[in-house]
Amino acid sequence: xxGTCGCGQGEKRVEDLHLHQAHDHPHxxxxxxxxxxxxxxxxxxxxxxGQVHSHTDGTAGAHEHADHDHSHEHxxxxxxxxxxxxxxxxGTTHSHSHSHERAYASSHQHTRDDDAAAGETRLxxxxxxxxxxxxAVAAENRRALQAAKTLALNLVxxxxxxxxxxxxxxxxxxxxxxxxxxxxxxxxxTADADRIRATGVPAIQINTGRGCHLDADLVRTAMARLGTxxxxxxxxxxxxxxxxxxxFDLGEAYKVVIVSVTEGEDxxxxxxxxxxxxxxxxxxxxxxLPHLDIDIDRLIENARRINPTIGVLxxxxxxGEGMDRWIHWLETARALRLATD
Amino acid sequence: xxxxxxxxxxxxLVHEQAVAARARRVTRLVIEIGALSHVDTHxxxxxxxxxxxxxxxxxxxxxxxxxxxxxxxxxxxSSVAIAARGAPCPRCGGVKLxxxxxxxxxxxxxxxx
Numbered sequence: 001x002x003g004t005c006g007c008g009q010g011e012k013r014v015e016d017l018h019l020h021q022a023h024d025h026p027h028x029x030x031x032x033x034x035x036x037x038x039x040x041x042x043x044x045x046x047x048x049x050g051q052v053h054s055h056t057d058g059t060a061g062a063h064e065h066a067d068h069d070h071s072h073e074h075x076x077x078x079x080x081x082x083x084x085x086x087x088x089x090x091g092t093t094h095s096h097s098h099s100h101e102r103a104y105a106s107s108h109q110h111t112r113d114d115d116a117a118a119g120e121t122r123l124x125x126x127x128x129x130x131x132x133x134x135x136a137v138a139a140e141n142r143r144a145l146q147a148a149k150t151l152a153l154n155l156v157x158x159x160x161x162x163x164x165x166x167x168x169x170x171x172x173x174x175x176x177x178x179x180x181x182x183x184x185x186x187x188x189x190t191a192d193a194d195r196i197r198a199t200g201v202p203a204i205q206i207n208t209g210r211g212c213h214l215d216a217d218l219v220r221t222a223m224a225r226l227g228t229x230x231x232x233x234x235x236x237x238x239x240x241x242x243x244x245x246x247x248f249d250l251g252e253a254y255k256v257v258i259v260s261v262t263e264g265e266d267x268x269x270x271x272x273x274x275x276x277x278x279x280x281x282x283x284x285x286x287x288x289l290p291h292l293d294i295d296i297d298r299l300i301e302n303a304r305r306i307n308p309t310i311g312v313l314x315x316x317x318x319x320g321e322g323m324d325r326w327i328h329w330l331e332t333a334r335a336l337r338l339a340t341d
Numbered sequence: 342x343x344x345x346x347x348x349x350x351x352x353x354l355v356h357e358q359a360v361a362a363r364a365r366r367v368t369r370l371v372i373e374i375g376a377l378s379h380v381d382t383h384x385x386x387x388x389x390x391x392x393x394x395x396x397x398x399x400x401x402x403x404x405x406x407x408x409x410x411x412x413x414x415x416x417x418x419s420s421v422a423i424a425a426r427g428a429p430c431p432r433c434g435g436v437k438l439x440x441x442x443x444x445x446x447x448x449x450x451x452x453x454x
Contacts, residue, residue, distance in 0.1 A: 119365060119454040120454065121368065121452055121453070121454050122362070122364070122452070122453050122454070123450055123451075123452050124358060124362050124364075124450060124451045124452075124453060125449070125450055126354075126358055126448045126449060126450060126451055127447060127448075127449055128354060128358075128447065128448050129445070129446060129447055129448075130347055130350050130351045130354060130372070130446045130447060130448055131347070131350055131446065132354060133350060133353060133354065134350070212343065243343070243379070244343050244346065246379075247346075247446075268427070269427050272379075272425075272426035272427055273379045273426075276426055276440065276444075302427070304436075304437070305427050305436045305437075306426050306427050308415060308437040308438070308439060309439075
């Protein structure tokens with residue numbers, strides 16, 4: 001199960017780049033994989049059933065090493081780091097730099113009674129956000145985007161709201177005017193990135209496998225490969241899901257929540273977290289309004305009940321109605337990015 | 342929110358802190374899950390127990406504190422307690438409320454040996 005999202009173990013891919021590298025052993029809790037599981041990393045670990053790693057890049061994770069032997073014992077504290085390598089049953093060899101400044105007993109099994117006898121109980125005051133690791137990577141992304149003066153938008157919605165259609169239409173209108181790039185998140189397929197690339201704008205697909213949202217680490221990897229469009233706009237199309245992506249900051253300037261008129265008036269009340277986190281709500285597919293009973297004013301009222309400051313735009317990517325205001329919003333947000341550090 | 346996501350992130354954070362504190366085992370966790378954070382604490386408790394298996398926090402007692410939601414009502418200009426996002430102001434019935442607290446998801450304390 002993935003340590004980032006826990007939604008499933010499906011393989012995460014940033015197009016052509018497989019993020020499970022070299023580690024063929026089963027992970028009970030998989031750490032944040034992208035780019036951080038190379039051959040060399042510092043870690044501390046404990047050998048009672050599971051192992052605890054603390055990577056030098058701040059990544060923390062735990063995983064089970066299935067049936068392989070470590071050729072060293074940890075019966076005492078080391079005051080220094082040292083290198084060692086070990087070989088997995090499949091022949092993969094790892095080289096680790098261990099820093100054993102801690103007292104994890106690892107060459108014996110112990111019980112709770114041993115613990116009580118062996119050490120004093122201490123209370124540690126931690127006061128850290130549970131998603132602090134994601135937030136730290138998101139802050140890094142945000143700094144990189146600020147340095148490049150790139151406006152980054154995190155587009156969130158339920159599946160089928162018309163995010164990709166809106167993006168394609170947007171890129172057609174301003175693709176020649178500004179530097180643009182798109183990160184596409186989907187569980188499977190590169191269909192959306194292919195649709196974007198057909199407009200001539202660079203795009204990269206992230207497949208989250210069974211994961212239901214993008215996280216800051218995946219976006220960092222995608223940004224490193226795609227590049228950040230300096231003075232331009234980076235659109236991040238999140239996985240279609242109105243729940244999970246709300247909690248995961250990617251480093252964007254704004255979350256933009258997209259709701260189609262076919263979804264009814266109650267989405268903001270049912271999925272309030274997403275509407276609370278978004279700066280703008282875009283109501284799409286307004287060309288369908290003559291065929292529907294939806295009360296758009298009530299939809300907007302519900303959104304403002306969750307988030308009194310949320311901006312609202314109504315448009316149809318198909319008929320073009322309202323697209324000018326959306327483009328104006330994008331240009332204004334971009335100008336604001338350029339105007340400030 | 343997805344409780345398993347949170348549980349695995351929490352246990353990673355716990356491991357990190359345990360390593361930093363040179364602890365051998367973690368015996369108790371105190372976490373704060375705000376009433377407006379969209380977390381089912383029952384599911385979270387189950388997921389934390391599962392995520393901790395095989396590591397130093399296996400079997401740790403999990404205490405969940407649930408601070409109430411607080412908001413500022415733009416209509417009556419006062420700070421009020423609310424049970425859910427979108428709930429009306431308990432003082433004036435207004436619906437323009439800015440959430441101020443109750444959406445936190447934090448690891449507060451750990452007891453270690």
